Amino acid sequence: MAKVNKNYLKLPGSYLFSAIGKKVREFSEANPEASIIRLGIGDVTQPIVPTVIEALHNAVDEMGRAESFRGYAPDLGYEFLRDVISREDYKARGCEISADEIFISDGAKCDCGNIQEIFGISNRVAVCDPVYPVYVDSNVMAGRTGAYNAQTGRFDNVIYMPCTAENGFVPDLPEEVPDLIYLCFPNNPTGAVITRPKLQKWVDYANRNNSIILYDAAYEAYIAEPDMPHSIYECDGARECAIEFRSFSKTAGFTGLRLGYTVIPLELETDGVKLWPLWARRHGTKYNGAPYIIQRAGEAVYSEKGRQQVREQISYYMGNAKYILDGLKSAGYEVSGGVNAPYIWLRTPGSMTSWEFFDELLMRANVVGTPGSGFGPSGEHYFRLTAFGSRESTIEAVDRIKRM
Numbered sequence: 001m002a003k004v005n006k007n008y009l010k011l012p013g014s015y016l017f018s019a020i021g022k023k024v025r026e027f028s029e030a031n032p033e034a035s036i037i038r039l040g041i042g043d044v045t046q047p048i049v050p051t052v053i054e055a056l057h058n059a060v061d062e063m064g065r066a067e068s069f070r071g072y073a074p075d076l077g078y079e080f081l082r083d084v085i086s087r088e089d090y091k092a093r094g095c096e097i098s099a100d101e102i103f104i105s106d107g108a109k110c111d112c113g114n115i116q117e118i119f120g121i122s123n124r125v126a127v128c129d130p131v132y133p134v135y136v137d138s139n140v141m142a143g144r145t146g147a148y149n150a151q152t153g154r155f156d157n158v159i160y161m162p163c164t165a166e167n168g169f170v171p172d173l174p175e176e177v178p179d180l181i182y183l184c185f186p187n188n189p190t191g192a193v194i195t196r197p198k199l200q201k202w203v204d205y206a207n208r209n210n211s212i213i214l215y216d217a218a219y220e221a222y223i224a225e226p227d228m229p230h231s232i233y234e235c236d237g238a239r240e241c242a243i244e245f246r247s248f249s250k251t252a253g254f255t256g257l258r259l260g261y262t263v264i265p266l267e268l269e270t271d272g273v274k275l276w277p278l279w280a281r282r283h284g285t286k287y288n289g290a291p292y293i294i295q296r297a298g299e300a301v302y303s304e305k306g307r308q309q310v311r312e313q314i315s316y317y318m319g320n321a322k323y324i325l326d327g328l329k330s331a332g333y334e335v336s337g338g339v340n341a342p343y344i345w346l347r348t349p350g351s352m353t354s355w356e357f358f359d360e361l362l363m364r365a366n367v368v369g370t371p372g373s374g375f376g377p378s379g380e381h382y383f384r385l386t387a388f389g390s391r392e393s394t395i396e397a398v399d400r401i402k403r404m
């Protein structure tokens, strides 16, 4: 008899978004006249910028001509894309990351989820609480955790690092030393960002303890304040302890096109083994590359025009974030995030739970957000709103919340 991977049975199911969907469906059936505004989604809404569309068209045409047709992409991705990433995302910021250290993929979710495969099963994993669920669930599937404890909302054998108002939603260095540390800044769901000195402390901690940091910088393009680190490689010693993930999804609206990359420095090693060759082996064995046309589209993001258009799009979303942040503050809410990230993290009023606030917002303002408790127990009494809606619907949503 074929056996299943029983680790999958430890997963409680994607309760959060199915529960939200069910509640919203029931509410609209009972109130067909209500115009519901969704500020819970983590997906972009603005179209791909013209320069990227032009690059896509050109690349499609190339695929239709014998002399410019391309089949399988090179293992690490096309050099034209890796070169421009190395130059613009790293060297321009003083980080010595070469094109050879960049692995192109179809997005950060796969890479964040798959990276754990190159590490042993006995590694102790640390994650933030609240957390983007992929880091935890992929380790559960691999068997690196214990059972799910419904009482605590946590998996056994995982080090959870609470991110609270007291620590500014940036975790403290854990007392129990993890082997693998997932960090994500700017953060989903809290919208918090980490300062360079604080990130340097993490890098020093990892190097001191022989831990590896898995750094998710999917929202790097949203950083607006001048001194915040865009990459972990801005810290001294990060090449010896960190892997970084990036995505074109929120930077340039590629959620439907799919493009991202992972950086592994050539000298990075643990347990006496270099990690670059392991990931190269994994990549080459299980993955056949992001499509040529999408990699050309990614390259266009770095052109002068592409860069300007993408910047305008990000400003549009961050204009929404500011409207939400200012509006909710003026209405007396305790809010954070929204300055260097497209997420606004608000404290639910009084002793209301995240789900009670969800119901209240849906019923009284017809606005949908995401209950913070869905991202981990430390998210209880918090609520996430996103800046990815249209300007009109964002304004309308905030005005409705203010009238509640």
Ligand code: PLP
Binding pocket: 042, 106, 107, 108, 109, 110, 112, 132, 184, 188, 216, 218, 246, 247, 248, 249, 255, 259, 260
């Ligand atoms: N990392 C974080 C923190 C995210 O919030 C997301 C998407 O929501 C991703 C990674 C996934 O990015 P991609 O679309 O490139 O797979």
